[in-house]
Amino acid sequence: MSEETKESRVKDETIAAFSKGLPVNQFGDLDENQSYVSGYKLIEKFPIEKVARLFKEAGERRPPLTLDSISSKGTIYRIMKQRPEEPLRIGRPVTVERLEASEGYQLLEKRYLTAPTQYGRKKPLNRRDWAVFKLHLLDAFSLLDRKPVESWEEEDYSKLWEKYYNPKIQNITTSRGTSYRRVMETFPKQTYLLKRFKTTHKPRGEKGLWSLTETELLRVIAVVLRKDMLVWILLSVSGGARMSALVNNVEPDRSLKPSHIQLETGFWQRWEQKEQKTVDGYLTSTSLEVVRRYIKQQTFTKDEPLFRGDLNNPEHKYWTLKDFEKKLHSAILLHGFYERLINKLGEDSGLEAEGKHMSSHIFKHSFAWNAAHLGMAGDIAEEIAGTELRTLKGFYGFGDKAKVKAVAQGLPMETNPRAWSEFLERIAKACLERMATIADGKKP
Numbered sequence: 001m002s003e004e005t006k007e008s009r010v011k012d013e014t015i016a017a018f019s020k021g022l023p024v025n026q027f028g029d030l031d032e033n034q035s036y037v038s039g040y041k042l043i044e045k046f047p048i049e050k051v052a053r054l055f056k057e058a059g060e061r062r063p064p065l066t067l068d069s070i071s072s073k074g075t076i077y078r079i080m081k082q083r084p085e086e087p088l089r090i091g092r093p094v095t096v097e098r099l100e101a102s103e104g105y106q107l108l109e110k111r112y113l114t115a116p117t118q119y120g121r122k123k124p125l126n127r128r129d130w131a132v133f134k135l136h137l138l139d140a141f142s143l144l145d146r147k148p149v150e151s152w153e154e155e156d157y158s159k160l161w162e163k164y165y166n167p168k169i170q171n172i173t174t175s176r177g178t179s180y181r182r183v184m185e186t187f188p189k190q191t192y193l194l195k196r197f198k199t200t201h202k203p204r205g206e207k208g209l210w211s212l213t214e215t216e217l218l219r220v221i222a223v224v225l226r227k228d229m230l231v232w233i234l235l236s237v238s239g240g241a242r243m244s245a246l247v248n249n250v251e252p253d254r255s256l257k258p259s260h261i262q263l264e265t266g267f268w269q270r271w272e273q274k275e276q277k278t279v280d281g282y283l284t285s286t287s288l289e290v291v292r293r294y295i296k297q298q299t300f301t302k303d304e305p306l307f308r309g310d311l312n313n314p315e316h317k318y319w320t321l322k323d324f325e326k327k328l329h330s331a332i333l334l335h336g337f338y339e340r341l342i343n344k345l346g347e348d349s350g351l352e353a354e355g356k357h358m359s360s361h362i363f364k365h366s367f368a369w370n371a372a373h374l375g376m377a378g379d380i381a382e383e384i385a386g387t388e389l390r391t392l393k394g395f396y397g398f399g400d401k402a403k404v405k406a407v408a409q410g411l412p413m414e415t416n417p418r419a420w421s422e423f424l425e426r427i428a429k430a431c432l433e434r435m436a437t438i439a440d441g442k443k444p
Contacts, residue, residue: 099141104150111186126250136179150187157197174199211369221430223348227438228307230431231294236363238424239281240385243360244273247307247334252327255305258295272386279386284421286428309337368396374419375402
């Protein structure tokens with residue numbers, strides 16, 4: 001393939017990626033190495049071996065590209081400036097412009113983003129959910145030859161359900177299906193279609209296998225190379241905390257901070273972004289010692305989060321600034337940073353090769369699975385996780401697993417009220433031992 005052909009292909013992929021809704025640039029003024037393209041931030045230089053993968057990831061809502069995240073070597077496509085004093089501005093993709101200009105889209109924007117109370121909704125979609133919704137609309141708008149959303153009919157939705165059909169769940173995925181059902185709910189002529197086009201969650205029980213047993217958790221801990229990752233695992237497993245409770249990429253100031261943990265008592269609080277509430281928790285003695293050692297070995301400013309990523313990366317250090325958008329930018333980058341670390345733990349521990357995909361959310365599932373098998377009562381699990389019991393049962397496989405196991409295997413029905421705390425102490429002890437093998441210093 002010639003260099004000219006490669007450049008043309010990458011240009012097409014680049015514009016296609018932007019047309020699907022890369023995060024809008026809101027993070028300060030442009031410098032000489034950046035340009036606006038379709039209203040989005042674009043780095044001018046792309047390494048030939050990474051560009052396709054980077055834009056694919058960006059289309060999957062990974063953190064926006066930055067000069068620090070990619071190499072500037074091996075340029076194959078560059079957007080040049082027409083005049084030195086200002087960046088080149090390229091017209092927005094036609095699909096995006098026509099969608100946003102349609103009456104139907106503008107009504108959806110009001111209903112779900114800018115004026116939800118006028119349409120009987122309590123609050124707008126958060127930025128992330130709105131971005132996903134818009135991405136799904138763009139996909140459908142393109143597939144249906146730019147037919148206005150207010151004019152979609154049954155045969156149009158049939159095309160969408162056929163295009164995005166998932167044989168594993170024998171339906172369209174819940175996220176995408178929810179987006180298209182929002183369109184049906186908005187336009188009276190389409191509401192009758194809600195009974196025809198429904199979504200389906202993954203089969204119950206399938207997610208019950210997506211968790212880590214005590215032995216698997218110990219395997220993961222044994223390959224951890226950062227102290228903050230040990231603290232992450234402990235807080236996620238012991239409290240069922242979501243990633244957004246530790247590093248909040250919607251409201252950065254609500255990310256977990258050292259001030260949210262009482263080092264004397266083990267009491268800690270976190271903000272669960274998805275549940276929109278504060279959740280209280282308590283750490284076991286050894287868990288508290290792990291957290292205490294980590295905090296005392298670091299130097300935190302008042303507003304810094306407990307999980308700060310790479311201290312050598314300046315874009316991970318916007319937390320002391322008052323600029324909300326820069327804090328948000330930092331939080332988005334930290335999300336990707338820790339997600340990649342967890343993915344790597346799956347590879348290094350051998351669990352990925354065994355078919356168990358590692359992501360940040362597996363630790364919440366591990367909380368539910370282990371708590372259920374150790375006999376934790378439902379109301380206690382609900383209190384600790386900050387998640388409704390029906391959700392723990394429906395999505396995380398929580399239930400009376402200890403009793404079921406006893407009956408099925410002919411074991412005594414007696415339960416140990418200290419089983420959960422003893423389990424956490426064993427996990428925490430392994431973290432403490434692993435922390436001792438990681439060199440001290442400023443780097444987490």
